[in-house]
Amino acid sequence: MEAKRVADFQDLLPVMAQKLGGEGLIKELCNGFKLLMDSEKGLITFESLKKNSAFLGLEDFSDKELEGMVREGDLDGDGALNEKEFCVLMFRLSPQLINGAETLLDEAFLQKSSFRQG
Numbered sequence: 001m002e003a004k005r006v007a008d009f010q011d012l013l014p015v016m017a018q019k020l021g022g023e024g025l026i027k028e029l030c031n032g033f034k035l036l037m038d039s040e041k042g043l044i045t046f047e048s049l050k051k052n053s054a055f056l057g058l059e060d061f062s063d064k065e066l067e068g069m070v071r072e073g074d075l076d077g078d079g080a081l082n083e084k085e086f087c088v089l090m091f092r093l094s095p096q097l098i099n100g101a102e103t104l105l106d107e108a109f110l111q112k113s114s115f116r117q118g
């Protein structure tokens, strides 16, 4: 059941990518930062992530998984995620996001060109 939910979220990303375009999608992903950050620190900490995880549909994630996310994304080692670290992490967590968007574009392009030829 939990796996299903994550899959649903991931399925949505290529659709979002198509709708918003690359730049719009980056903006959208980075917008998540403001929802999840600790407003006093201006950073995403494990505590703020846990508190706000429902915003990203992460409420089923265990403490360990949330902690792992912060550790994974923390590039400068201060134990929290700044906006840039969060954006990079979102991209790393959703590789099919970019692949999916490219595939959609390829398919659209192929359909057009084969239509022309035929």
Ligand SMILES: [Ca+2]
Pocket (backbone or CB within 6 Å): 073, 074, 075, 076, 077, 078, 079, 080, 081, 082, 085
């Ligand atoms: Ca950091």
